[in-house]
Amino acid sequence: MRGKLWLFSIWVLFLWGSCSGRFVVEKNSLKVTSPEALKGVYECAIGNFGIPQYGGTMVGIVVYPKSNKKACKSFDEFDISFKSKPGGFPTFLLVDRGDCFFTTKAWNAQNAGAAAILVADNKVEPLITMDTPEEDNGGDDHRENITIPSALVSKSFGDSLKKALEDGDMVNVNLDWRESLPHPDERVEYEFWTNSNDECGPKCDSQIDFVKNFKGAAQILEQKGYTQFTPHYITWYCPEAFILSKQCKSQCINHGRYCAPDPEQDFSRGYDGKDVVVQNLRQVCLFKVANETGKPWLWWDYVTDFAIRCPMKEKKYTKECAEEVIRSLGVDLRKINDCIGDPEADMDNPVLKAEQDAQIGKGSRGDVTILPTLIINNRQYRGKLDKGAVLKAICAGFQETTEPAVCLSEDIETNECLENNGGCWQDKAANVTACKDTFRGRVCECPVVQGVKFVGDGYTHCEASGSGRCEINNGGCWKETKDGKTYSACVDDHSKGCKCPPGFKGDGVNSCEDIDECKERTVCQCSDCNCKNTWGSYDCSCRGNLLYMREHDTCISKEATTQVSWSFLWVIFLGLGIAGVGGYAIYKYRIRSYMDSEIRAIMAQYMPLDNTAENPHRIQHADI
Numbered sequence: 001m002r003g004k005l006w007l008f009s010i011w012v013l014f015l016w017g018s019c020s021g022r023f024v025v026e027k028n029s030l031k032v033t034s035p036e037a038l039k040g041v042y043e044c045a046i047g048n049f050g051i052p053q054y055g056g057t058m059v060g061i062v063v064y065p066k067s068n069k070k071a072c073k074s075f076d077e078f079d080i081s082f083k084s085k086p087g088g089f090p091t092f093l094l095v096d097r098g099d100c101f102f103t104t105k106a107w108n109a110q111n112a113g114a115a116a117i118l119v120a121d122n123k124v125e126p127l128i129t130m131d132t133p134e135e136d137n138g139g140d141d142h143r144e145n146i147t148i149p150s151a152l153v154s155k156s157f158g159d160s161l162k163k164a165l166e167d168g169d170m171v172n173v174n175l176d177w178r179e180s181l182p183h184p185d186e187r188v189e190y191e192f193w194t195n196s197n198d199e200c201g202p203k204c205d206s207q208i209d210f211v212k213n214f215k216g217a218a219q220i221l222e223q224k225g226y227t228q229f230t231p232h233y234i235t236w237y238c239p240e241a242f243i244l245s246k247q248c249k250s251q252c253i254n255h256g257r258y259c260a261p262d263p264e265q266d267f268s269r270g271y272d273g274k275d276v277v278v279q280n281l282r283q284v285c286l287f288k289v290a291n292e293t294g295k296p297w298l299w300w301d302y303v304t305d306f307a308i309r310c311p312m313k314e315k316k317y318t319k320e321c322a323e324e325v326i327r328s329l330g331v332d333l334r335k336i337n338d339c340i341g342d343p344e345a346d347m348d349n350p351v352l353k354a355e356q357d358a359q360i361g362k363g364s365r366g367d368v369t370i371l372p373t374l375i376i377n378n379r380q381y382r383g384k385l386d387k388g389a390v391l392k393a394i395c396a397g398f399q400e401t402t403e404p405a406v407c408l409s410e411d412i413e414t415n416e417c418l419e420n421n422g423g424c425w426q427d428k429a430a431n432v433t434a435c436k437d438t439f440r441g442r443v444c445e446c447p448v449v450q451g452v453k454f455v456g457d458g459y460t461h462c463e464a465s466g467s468g469r470c471e472i473n474n475g476g477c478w479k480e481t482k483d484g485k486t487y488s489a490c491v492d493d494h495s496k497g498c499k500c501p502p503g504f505k506g507d508g509v510n511s512c513e514d515i516d517e518c519k520e521r522t523v524c525q526c527s528d529c530n531c532k533n534t535w536g537s538y539d540c541s542c543r544g545n546l547l548y549m550r551e552h553d554t555c556i557s558k559e560a561t562t563q564v565s566w567s568f569l570w571v572i573f574l575g576l577g578i579a580g581v582g583g584y585a586i587y588k589y590r591i592r593s594y595m596d597s598e599i600r601a602i603m604a605q606y607m608p609l610d611n612t613a614e615n616p617h618r619i620q621h622a623d624i
């Protein structure tokens with residue numbers, strides 16, 4: 001056993017990803033209902049992509065294309081479509097193996113309207129599992145988008161199907177996945193082999209997306225006792241001779257016992273393999289501790305939150321960040337640290353030892369060597385890692401009629417926000433929470449309350465932003481009313497946070513304390529004044545006949561004030577006087593010019609003047 005693991009280690013440390021060990025091909029059956037000569041049940045192997053209808057059946061007719069028989073090209077080029085007409089049977093497209101990826105064939109079949117794809121093997125051999133190409137081969141674009149089920153059939157069965165079709169027979173088939181998974185009782189046991197590394201490209205992304213999407217369903221099934229879920233993590237160990245090498249020191253913990261490949265496959269930068277092992281160990285320990293307290297489903301919350309809050313990209317893949325997530329979920333951190341133990345110690349870690357032992361295949365299950373791997377009722381799941389597809393498979397693992405309601409309807413009712421507020425931020429005083437229940441399980445997202453948008457990470461803090469933010473719980477800032485006066489530390493611009501108003505000091509959130517202006521000797525310090533502190537302000541009075549002028553922070557005599565007002569009055573009088581004189585002068589001038597024109601008018605009646613044309617007007621004017 002140790003020898004075998006050692007082989008893995010060499011190979012995985014330097015060549016992450018292919019496959020050896022004992023591999024079990026998952027099968028379903030294909031039943032031919034006509035023609036008579038072909039009637040019977042045939043075995044086929046479920047592909048590692050697309051959506052197998054676990055627990056279900058599908059009927060259709062087989063079609064073998066006249067051209068593009070390997071389906072390596074788009075059927076559009078040949079103007080062929082397999083879309084069934086309304087009421088017609090769905091098409092099961094039979095194609096030949098070879099020349100291109102299985103996923104390419106399936107993608108072309110799906111686009112041409114086929115309901116399922118049957119790939120006929122091109123040599124005589126036991127059935128194999130059709131897998132997706134490795135990421136870097138570039139032929140992988142369609143993997144996530146394939147939704148039709150796929151199956152590999154043996155060469156001889158493929159030949160019989162082709163012969164029947166050539167003879168003009170209509171071949172009716174029934175693909176059956178009902179027996180693909182054992183379904184002995186009313187509880188399904190399943191394992192998910194995963195990894196906390198989030199920098200391994202599409203494989204890691206699809207793992208974490210699956211966990212996020214499946215979380216809601218997984219938690220319901222677990223809480224109601226329908227399933228028993230166990231997460232697992234693969235580790236390798238460093239061969240004896242290399243324990244002191246730089247590679248093993250950076251990739252392993254516990255003296256070379258537990259190793260993981262470097263996340264960036266670059267020993268000199270970023271995180272090391274041993275960082276991944278420790279985070280993996282923390283995830284196993286979290287599951288163990290949560291399981292002991294009867295809440296194994298907290299693993300799903302932890303793993304999603306950890307991926308969101310502590311990504312490698314942001315350099316947050318750390319112990320501190322992980323512990324913050326654990327605390328927010330209300331799990332006992334001390335127990336988890338006990339479980340992790342000392343990664344430097346030259347001794348076994350019982351938890352990781354058990355994980356290594358579990359990697360070895362038992363009974364109907366092969367060795368686990370590929371991540372991610374999902375094992376349901378001790379059989380390896382085949383197909384796409386997708387919420388609907390996996391749920392279907394798990395549901396197929398229940399004995400008939402014992403399946404939970406979630407298997408019969410898609411709507412999953414749960415409110416994870418009710419407990420521990422889902423580990424999200426909340427402001428109890430204002431009754432505002434970042435926990436939102438969705439069909440994918442809860443998310444921690446700062447809310448919008450009464451039109452006021454909260455901003456923050458949703459886990460440890462959210463704060464109201466924009467105008468109106470002070471309307472809600474005073475923007476989380478200090479506010480107090482005393483003796484009919486109210487002071488608040490909330491300002492409309494949230495980026496400024498909370499600010500104690502003038503006359504107060506403090507953080508503005510929990511408290512603002514009155515500043516004793518008198519004691520601090522900032523105001524009212526003139527020799528004639530008498531200072532008295534008040535809440536939020538101060539009173540200053542001056543001795544004798546003096547008056548306090550607040551804006552100048554000084555005392556002045558009341559007489560001085562009177563003189564000032566007299567001088568003001570003088571200015572007014574003077575102004576009035578000037579205005580009066582001016583007015584009189586204008587009056588006099590007007591009178592004179594009026595008299596002048598009157599005299600001229602009277603004189604004009606007796607003697608001719610230069611401008612007589614004007615005269616009648618003048619006279620008329622005077623008559624009014």
Ligand SMILES: *[C@@H]1O[C@H](CO)[C@@H](O)[C@H](O)[C@H]1NC(C)=O
Pocket residue numbers: 141142144145
């Ligand atoms: C697969 O589907 C996604 C989402 O529907 C889409 O964004 C993407 O372009 C698709 N990929 C291919 C190769 O069609």
Ligand SMILES: *[C@@H]1O[C@H](CO)[C@@H](O)[C@H](O)[C@H]1NC(C)=O
Pocket residue numbers: 230288291292296
């Ligand atoms: C989780 O708890 C259950 C019941 O307490 C137990 O049967 C099961 O073995 C535990 N799983 C692990 C991995 O410890």
Ligand SMILES: *[C@@H]1O[C@H](CO)[C@@H](O)[C@H](O)[C@H]1NC(C)=O
Pocket residue numbers: 431
């Ligand atoms: C808090 O708000 C929710 C909905 O916004 C409401 O259902 C609940 O009754 C409120 N609780 C309190 C204590 O005000």
